[in-house]
Amino acid sequence: MPDEHVHPAAYPAPATHPAPADHRNPADHPAPADHRLPADHPAPAEHRFPDAQREAVYRVIAERRDVRQGFLPDPVPADVLRRMLAAAHQAPSVGFSQPWDFIVITDRARREQIAALARRHRDEFAAGLPGARARAFDRLKIESILDTPVNIVVTCDRTRGGRHTLGRHVQPQTADFSSVLAVANLWLAARAEGLGVGWVSFFDERELAAHLGLPAHLEVIAYLCLGYVTGFASEPELATAGWARRRPVSWAVHAEEFGHRGLPGEEPVDPLADVIAAIAPPDAAAMTAAAERQDRMTKPRGSLGVLEEVSVRLAGLAGACPAPLPEPACVAVFAADHGVHAQGVTPWPQEVTAQMVANFLAGGAVVNAFAAQAGAEVTVVDIGVAASLEPVPGLLPRKIAPGTADFTQGPAMTREQATAALTVGLEIARDLVAAGNRCLVTGDMGIANTTASAALICAFTGADPAEATGRGTGIDAATYARKVDVVCRGLALHHPDPADPVGVLAAFGGFEHAALAGFILGAAALRVPVILDGVISGAAALAAAALAPDVTAACFAGHRSVEPGHAIALSHLGLTPLVDLGLRLGEGTGALLALPLIQSAARALRDVATFDSAGVTEKQ
Numbered sequence: 001m002p003d004e005h006v007h008p009a010a011y012p013a014p015a016t017h018p019a020p021a022d023h024r025n026p027a028d029h030p031a032p033a034d035h036r037l038p039a040d041h042p043a044p045a046e047h048r049f050p051d052a053q054r055e056a057v058y059r060v061i062a063e064r065r066d067v068r069q070g071f072l073p074d075p076v077p078a079d080v081l082r083r084m085l086a087a088a089h090q091a092p093s094v095g096f097s098q099p100w101d102f103i104v105i106t107d108r109a110r111r112e113q114i115a116a117l118a119r120r121h122r123d124e125f126a127a128g129l130p131g132a133r134a135r136a137f138d139r140l141k142i143e144s145i146l147d148t149p150v151n152i153v154v155t156c157d158r159t160r161g162g163r164h165t166l167g168r169h170v171q172p173q174t175a176d177f178s179s180v181l182a183v184a185n186l187w188l189a190a191r192a193e194g195l196g197v198g199w200v201s202f203f204d205e206r207e208l209a210a211h212l213g214l215p216a217h218l219e220v221i222a223y224l225c226l227g228y229v230t231g232f233a234s235e236p237e238l239a240t241a242g243w244a245r246r247r248p249v250s251w252a253v254h255a256e257e258f259g260h261r262g263l264p265g266e267e268p269v270d271p272l273a274d275v276i277a278a279i280a281p282p283d284a285a286a287m288t289a290a291a292e293r294q295d296r297m298t299k300p301r302g303s304l305g306v307l308e309e310v311s312v313r314l315a316g317l318a319g320a321c322p323a324p325l326p327e328p329a330c331v332a333v334f335a336a337d338h339g340v341h342a343q344g345v346t347p348w349p350q351e352v353t354a355q356m357v358a359n360f361l362a363g364g365a366v367v368n369a370f371a372a373q374a375g376a377e378v379t380v381v382d383i384g385v386a387a388s389l390e391p392v393p394g395l396l397p398r399k400i401a402p403g404t405a406d407f408t409q410g411p412a413m414t415r416e417q418a419t420a421a422l423t424v425g426l427e428i429a430r431d432l433v434a435a436g437n438r439c440l441v442t443g444d445m446g447i448a449n450t451t452a453s454a455a456l457i458c459a460f461t462g463a464d465p466a467e468a469t470g471r472g473t474g475i476d477a478a479t480y481a482r483k484v485d486v487v488c489r490g491l492a493l494h495h496p497d498p499a500d501p502v503g504v505l506a507a508f509g510g511f512e513h514a515a516l517a518g519f520i521l522g523a524a525a526l527r528v529p530v531i532l533d534g535v536i537s538g539a540a541a542l543a544a545a546a547l548a549p550d551v552t553a554a555c556f557a558g559h560r561s562v563e564p565g566h567a568i569a570l571s572h573l574g575l576t577p578l579v580d581l582g583l584r585l586g587e588g589t590g591a592l593l594a595l596p597l598i599q600s601a602a603r604a605l606r607d608v609a610t611f612d613s614a615g616v617t618e619k620q
């Protein structure tokens with residue numbers, strides 16, 4: 001195996017360090033008082049396995065697969081099973097508690113009962129999935145309980161060894177971790193034996209435990225299906241099926257503290273700089289191919305109007321003609337509060353931000369209705385809501401601070417906070433794409449955020465506050481005059497420099513604008529389309545474009561909001577809105593209405609026959 005899997009150079013040996021452990025009994029060889037290595041001591045790497053054996057270790061790790069397809073009915077010999085179980089039994093365990101037991105199931109009738117349990121939970125899960133996700137899930141095989149000759153259940157006894165088990169006292173969950181490590185050992189040993197293993201977790205744990213006659217103090221950790229297979233895939237099936245993709249290892253490794261990403265021995269990763277560097281212009285060849293294909297499709301030239309342009313832009317972004325369908329889609333609603341609320345720029349109290357977040361999470365808002373109609377998932381991000389929010393599924397807790405400061409008094413946030421929010425946004429874009437989404441949609445919630453948006457739009461475009469400021473949720477003349485004055489005062493205080501986008505974001509906020517800018521940049525770097533909602537997204541996109549001008553290749557303007565600043569932002573970005581229905585709600589609603597239009601444009605380019613392929617005569 002190549003040496004990049006080991007990073008000895010990245011962790012230089014300290015000048016003095018204890019002798020590497022040898023295989024002798026330490027009692028016979030008391031440690032010397034001086035821990036320095038003797039001159040004739042072997043090099044620290046001396047204990048490593050010979051190359052071929054090391055390669056085998058890394059190979060089994062790389063080629064271990066969760067297998068669901070292609071099982072053979074051949075029985076698994078008892079001696080092979082015993083070797084794998086012995087490997088599992090050698091796993092590390094907290095305080096050496098060895099909390100696992102293994103239940104080996106081969107009886108067909110029992111497996112049929114268990115398969116029925118899994119099927120019920122599979123159907124329940126499927127019923128809750130949005131559109132494209134549900135279709136993709138339908139195509140996935142998630143269990144092979146009956147296709148495999150042997151099933152093994154790995155359990156955990158969290159009480160084994162009594163109350164003084166080392167380590168478990170502080171962290172009871174370490175008992176479960178230990179059983180999971182036994183699973184990992186078994187899974188690796190199985191691969192070395194040429195056996196496929198599939199892990200099934202579509203069970204109510206207690207229901208399954210009852211079927212297996214488990215005593216109440218034992219938990220089910222894993223249900224594994226084992227058998228010989230026709231072959232092992234080189235990639236996880238969920239990756240080849242487009243369900244999810246692997247995160248690069250450099251995203252997962254941090255030096256010393258969370259956030260300092262980078263692999264040992266390599267330059268630290270600056271996610272924002274990396275994302276900006278990865279954003280490139282659209283692929284001209286793919287765009288030409290798409291435009292030519294549009295002209296050969298069985299329809300009059302140009303008859304799909306703006307949608308033809310959309311399909312050409314999607315091809316340019318993907319670097320392929322036709323572009324992949326932009327589905328599944330996910331809307332991320334970034335929620336935050338604003339210090340400028342104190343200036344009386346809106347009649348809505350600040351707590352409405354948190355209340356609406358609760359509404360999004362309960363599925364009761366317009367964004368939920370439109371997302372359900374369009375088959376998109378809704379994710380809500382607390383990037384700076386003033387209130388503390390309870391953790392619930394669907395909420396990403398990423399609060400930078402409980403609201404920004406009032407930008408008429410000083411900067412809304414620090415540069416560090418602006419960069420942190422940008423980074424959160426781009427990481428969320430990456431995670432949503434890694435989770436299998438092929439279209440991202442921007443959403444926002446933040447009482448007073450049209451005021452911050454107006455200030456940002458003026459700062460980036462040079463627009464007059466009287467022209468860029470709108471009536472937001474609906475305000476009277478006096479409030480409107482105050483709002484324009486607030487924007488003017490902010491601009492006069494901060495003298496924003498559009499060439500310093502982080503400084504502009506820091507001056508006026510909010511956290512949702514900065515995070516949305518990062519989200520848009522993240523999508524563009526992965527060459528995934530991002531549908532922009534209204535004025536808040538427009539202001540954020542201006543910041544993104546100031547950081548990386550080519551970002552607009554990934555941006556599709558979902559709609560034009562009633563807010564006057566939005567049209568200014570879109571024309572500055574050179575984007576044409578797809579829908580113009582007089583909306584001024586935010587949340588991602590306008591962008592979601594455009595989702596089926598963009599998907600239809602992509603599908604037409606992919607599916608519609610050409611004159612030559614369909615044998616249709618062209619116009620003379």
Ligand SMILES: Cc1cc2nc3c(=O)[nH]c(=O)nc-3n(C[C@H](O)[C@H](O)[C@H](O)COP(=O)(O)O)c2cc1C
Nearest residue numbers: 064065066141142143199200201202235236237238
């Ligand atoms: C805790 C856990 C539970 C899992 N449950 C299921 C499951 O219910 N159904 C399934 O098809 N795969 C399940 N898997 C397998 C994962 O989908 C699989 O490990 C992942 O796609 C990565 O692929 P790979 O194991 O081939 O690298 C599970 C894996 C783990 C670690």
